[in-house]
Amino acid sequence: MAPRDYYEILGLSRGASESDIKKSYRKLAMKYHPDKNPGDTSAEKAFKEVSEAYEVLSDTEKRNLYDQYGHEGMKAHGYSGPNFHSVDDIFSQFSDIFGGSIFEDFFGGGRRGGGRRSGSRGQPGADLKIELVLTLEDVVSGVKKRVDINRQVKCETCGGSGAKKGTKAETCPTCNGVGRIQQSSGIFSIQRPCPQCLGEGVIIANPCGDCRGQGTVSKKREVSIEVPAGIHEGTRLRMTGEGNAGQRGGPAGDLYCVIRIKQHEFFERHNDDVICEVPITFSEAALGCQIEVPTLRGKAKVTIPGGTQSGELLRLKGQGLPNLEGYGIGSQLIKVIVETPEKLSSKQKRLFEELRELEKAGSRKERKSFFAR
Ligand SMILES: [Zn+2]
Ligand SMILES: [Zn+2]
Incomplete structure (x- = not known):
């Protein structure tokens, strides 16, 4: 897609004055300002677009180049696109615009990297x-x-x-307190940190x-x-x-x-739900039982119905985590694990053997059909 005309983006005609360009950019930047359009990616795109147009048209050399050769010509003459990548870059680059009282008034003290950062030549503190x-x-x-x-x-x-x-x-005599010096290189002038004060502006x-x-x-x-x-x-x-x-x-x-x-002793988080594993015995799984499980708010009694399979999930509504945006509370999911006993007393062994005889008699028919397949 061909890039849009910079004048068109700013709603201006070719002969627009420097102050028209500034005024128009200020107006549009305010309209698409990320603080006014939180989470709106199309506004952010528009914000970057008007900023790019402003970057070129507010710079006499770049503007002349653009007037003569257009987008393609700019590229041919070494312009590789705007000097910024992020919205924050825009605020620091055009701090003369965003540091002005308009934005301060509008957004209560200006935005980080924008209003507060400009107006003084001091170095901003690190995050x-x-x-x-x-x-x-x-x-x-x-x-x-x-x-x-x-x-x-x-x-x-x-x-x-x-x-x-x-x-x-003392104000640095080399850069007059600006902290940067201009150097010309071909068509564009380049700004460099002042070598005497190392960009501080003062000595x-x-x-x-x-x-x-x-x-x-x-x-x-x-x-x-x-x-x-x-x-x-x-x-x-x-x-x-x-x-x-x-x-x-x-x-x-x-x-x-x-x-x-921190990892929890019992619970694993799944968005607003938490899941825990609860071991039960064969007979509890077969006959059903009532157990007490830990919750994030204390303890709860849970009825496990007879015939529950190992791995089955039971849901305790309202025992999960609150939704960050306020959409209710998640659930606690209980994953039932049926445990096979590893050691049997002689009585248990006898009972299981008895059970096996009963199962043999009861399931002979199903077995047959299973093997027949
Ligand atoms: Zn200096
Ligand atoms: Zn001190």
Whole structure:
């Protein structure tokens, strides 16, 4: 399929001004913004499409190239597609758009990697990941867990600047505080991290002793994590801003909590159901019986009907796990295992032999037909 015209995507004519392009992109990006369309893949696709169009048309050199040669010509001149892969890349690349007050107002403080990340030249803090091990019983009720995490927090001594008390970080003269320098290479200009300040934008002549100029120090902190009932193995819970503090005014990273569920002594999980095996004897299987089985909420009495086969499943409704989305509660499935006795007392042996004689008499007819086949 031929790619759509970039002007058409942004709803503009060829002669559109720079500010028209920006305005139109802002409007469309807002319409298709992933935070406004959660889980909508067609909106996400549209969001990427308008972002690609904007990437090209907002860059004078790329726009000229596109105006002259179109999509094919761009490719022939070395354009290999947009500079971003994910939605988050878009937010960081076009932070001038997403960092603006429009998005902040709209989405309450902006989105991670978007609004909060821009506006300051500080480095954003790293995301942190922890694993939280739960029992199936925790999954039944939902649970609040407190965990200690080590994370980077703002250095109090220097207030996060990284400069020794009484001194200040100086703006880097090479990049004027931008942290990047422009270099021309053929048609496109390339941005590179500034070699003098290594992308920091500032130079610290006298670093703070406590944080060695980093502006952050490691500190242990207790975090309380609320886990909803019905949660699944491998789910990631995100706690915005609970990761490492950013450097020199950069935004904090996020804390990701990955759910692990411990293997249970009796139960195996199947979505919202749990399954357990219950051993019974020959006579219990043949005659039927009442047994007590463990459940995730205590114990339950179960009637096993006479004539139950080994491997048969009985269902205890409402004794499984709550559905994460609130669609009721699963079942407990009881897999009946008929156990063959390994050691027999002489009385048992006599009774089984007696039983065998009875079976011989009773099933002779069926046997015959079985062998006749
Ligand atoms: Zn410090
Ligand atoms: Zn610099």
